Amino acid sequence: MTTSTKTKTNKSTNQQQQQKEIKTTHFEYEFGGPFGTFLTILLLPMVVLFFTYSAKQGGMNMDLIRLLWKDSSSNSSSSSTLVQVFQQVLPNFYKPSSNVLEWDIMTFFKCMGWTLSWFLFQVFLERFLPCDLVLGAPIHPNEKTHHQQQQQHRLTYRINGHLAFWVTLLFVFFGYPYWITIPSSSSSYSSKNTSLFLLQFKQAPLQYLYDYYSEISFCVMVWCFILSISLYISSFIRHPNGTRKILAQGGNSGNGIYDFFMGRELNPRSLQDTFDWKEFCELRPGLIGWVLLNISFASVQHTRLGYVSWSMILVNVFQFLYVWDALYQESAILTTMDITTDGFGYMLVFGDLAWVPFTYSLQACYLVDHDPNLSTIMLLVIVTINFLGYTIFRRANSQKDAFRKNPHAKEVSHLTFLETKRGTRLLTSGWWGRARKINYTGDWIMGLSWCLLCGYTSVVPYFYAIYFLVLLIHRSERDDHLCKIKYGDDWDKYKEIVPYRFIPGII
Ligand code: NDP
Numbered sequence: 001m002t003t004s005t006k007t008k009t010n011k012s013t014n015q016q017q018q019q020k021e022i023k024t025t026h027f028e029y030e031f032g033g034p035f036g037t038f039l040t041i042l043l044l045p046m047v048v049l050f051f052t053y054s055a056k057q058g059g060m061n062m063d064l065i066r067l068l069w070k071d072s073s074s075n076s077s078s079s080s081t082l083v084q085v086f087q088q089v090l091p092n093f094y095k096p097s098s099n100v101l102e103w104d105i106m107t108f109f110k111c112m113g114w115t116l117s118w119f120l121f122q123v124f125l126e127r128f129l130p131c132d133l134v135l136g137a138p139i140h141p142n143e144k145t146h147h148q149q150q151q152q153h154r155l156t157y158r159i160n161g162h163l164a165f166w167v168t169l170l171f172v173f174f175g176y177p178y179w180i181t182i183p184s185s186s187s188s189y190s191s192k193n194t195s196l197f198l199l200q201f202k203q204a205p206l207q208y209l210y211d212y213y214s215e216i217s218f219c220v221m222v223w224c225f226i227l228s229i230s231l232y233i234s235s236f237i238r239h240p241n242g243t244r245k246i247l248a249q250g251g252n253s254g255n256g257i258y259d260f261f262m263g264r265e266l267n268p269r270s271l272q273d274t275f276d277w278k279e280f281c282e283l284r285p286g287l288i289g290w291v292l293l294n295i296s297f298a299s300v301q302h303t304r305l306g307y308v309s310w311s312m313i314l315v316n317v318f319q320f321l322y323v324w325d326a327l328y329q330e331s332a333i334l335t336t337m338d339i340t341t342d343g344f345g346y347m348l349v350f351g352d353l354a355w356v357p358f359t360y361s362l363q364a365c366y367l368v369d370h371d372p373n374l375s376t377i378m379l380l381v382i383v384t385i386n387f388l389g390y391t392i393f394r395r396a397n398s399q400k401d402a403f404r405k406n407p408h409a410k411e412v413s414h415l416t417f418l419e420t421k422r423g424t425r426l427l428t429s430g431w432w433g434r435a436r437k438i439n440y441t442g443d444w445i446m447g448l449s450w451c452l453l454c455g456y457t458s459v460v461p462y463f464y465a466i467y468f469l470v471l472l473i474h475r476s477e478r479d480d481h482l483c484k485i486k487y488g489d490d491w492d493k494y495k496e497i498v499p500y501r502f503i504p505g506i507i
Contacts, residue, residue, distance in 0.1 A: 027253045030262070030478070031347075037261035044350055045221045048358050051463055052214040053089045055365040059458035064088060092215045108219070111212055115219040119353075122284045125167055126275070131160035136334040153246075155267055157276055161283045161330040165323070168288050172295065175203045207303070209296035213365060217358040224354050228260060228346040231277065235265035235343075248343025263343025278344040281352040282333060287323045289357040294319055297364040301371075309371040310379055311453040315363050318386050318450055325394065332401055337479060363450050363461045372455025379453075386449035392442025396431035400439075403427055418497065420490040428497045435500040437479075440472040476501060 031037050054060050064085055087094045092111075095102045136155045209216065235245055251262035268277045294316050302308050326333075333339055342348060374382070403412040407425060416433070417425040431438050447468050454461035484491045501507055 034255045034258045038257050048217050049089050052217050052358055054460045055362040058370045059460055090215050092212055111215045111219040115223055119285050125164040129160045129163045131158040134159045134331045137340050157279055159330050161327040165288055165327045172204045206296035206299055209293050210300040220354045224350045228349045231268050232260045251343030261346045263345025266343055268344050286352045286356040290360050291323050293361040294364040297368050301368045312367045315450055315453050363454050366454055366461045382449050382452050386446055389442045389445030393439055396439040399431050418494050420487050422487055426494045434504040435502055436498050437476045437501050441502045
């Protein structure tokens with residue numbers, strides 16, 4: 001080797017080292033960095049309040065926009081305008097009798113009490129119902145983990161969400177038990193001077209979920225802030241055994257707002273590491289809460305109209321199936337990006353607890369007073385669209401799951417795959433050979449069918465389809481980027497074999 005080639009080789013290895021160092025020191029921001037995440041933190045609660053309010057009104061209420069617009073172009077006090085807006089959006093939080101708008105603190109505490117009781121009830125079920133103990137995905141050594149101790153580390157999860165779902169429904173349909181006390185003097189059963197306790201069942205007051213829809217969403221959002229702040233602070237505190245917490249790579253930039261949004265700690269846990277906050281919140285209070293909201297809206301419609309419309313029945317059935325499916329396949333969540341990669345911060349806390357139940361239930365809320373009276377043919381078309389979406393979504397996700405569990409299993413042994421340097425295999429035929437994110441396509445088609453059930457007079461019920469499209473495109477780009485980091489050149493090879501992202505032959 002000549003001296004010049006040696007110097008060239010040295011130079012290029014130095015450059016590679018420098019590039020590596022830059023890569024490790026340069027933090028890649030997502031979601032518009034600190035500024036973008038700050039705006040998102042402020043904007044998301046407003047979106048939830050605006051749409052929960054609009055769904056009840058039967059469409060976008062431009063009065064609110066006009067009020068804010070008039071205020072910004074006139075000299076009137078913006079604080080009084082804000083109070084007027086709040087009074088319209090959250091009417092139950094204001095005393096109706098007074099001329100001067102007065103905040104009704106008791107109603108706020110009542111709604112906050114319901115919110116926290118619901119959360120604690122789900123924690124109680126998670127703790128005390130029988131469960132399967134399932135190992136999560138290993139944190140792979142080549143994924144630039146934050147601590148050496150993480151390598152090949154696998155967490156154990158308590159899987160009993162499906163049972164919790166059915167137990168919750170039992171409480172809703174048959175009532176929740178409570179004790180009543182009968183003084184002995186009025187009881188013919190007891191001659192002693194003691195009281196008699198009787199167990200009775202009380203029907204869950206579901207209509208409150210409709211009456212206080214926006215107010216409860218407000219309290220849930222307050223709870224999301226409290227929880228996210230606590231999680232952020234606790235990520236700095238050492239684990240009781242003295243070790244440092246495992247941090248999420250994407251939520252450890254050093255910028256407080258950004259890390260608060262993205263989630264600093266990867267898998268925050270309590271109760272001697274047996275209670276996983278992220279896995280619990282991903283599937284239980286929000287998803288099961290969404291089903292309860294839908295049931296409540298159907299029962300309110302029944303009370304008001306004397307019947308439950310076909311659109312309402314189908315929206316309930318489709319979304320029930322979607323939630324049931326997620327809980328039935330609970331352990332499948334352990335390999336998703338949310339669990340393996342993202343930290344647990346405001347983004348997921350808000351998404352799981354506030355965004356999912358309150359924006360995914362907009363269709364059922366809208367339908368309470370706005371039955372679009374769809375024709376039988378239209379209803380059949382929508383049912384077909386829903387089952388088409390569900391089939392693609394479920395079969396694609398199950399095929400990947402089955403293959404990852406046992407590639408020699410009968411149902412997947414015929415599929416072709418790419419052997420990667422990382423050690424895992426990428427499917428190149430079957431559903432995953434048609435398009436790289438075909439499961440997202442199925443999910444979106446299903447969501448579209450829920451919106452179509454609401455007719456075509458308002459855009460509010462279509463919020464889900466519009467937002468979900470943006471989310472899935474963005475999420476597919478994030479996953480593509482992460483897979484490129486995980487698989488390197490193998491990912492490029494996979495993309496050459498499977499060139500389409502969502503629809504085979506088109507996109
Ligand atoms: P995926 O289920 O698509 O999982 C992506 C991961 O799968 C990749 O990182 C890679 O991880 C692995 N993978 C990718 N391609 C292949 C292949 N060809 N063969 C084998 N493994 C492959 O994504 P998500 O976790 O984002 O979503 C799961 C489901 O949840 C989706 O159906 C989505 O629609 C749904 N979802 C619903 C939301 C809602 O609000 N309703 C929100 C978000 C998601 P690795 O190789 O490391 O295993």
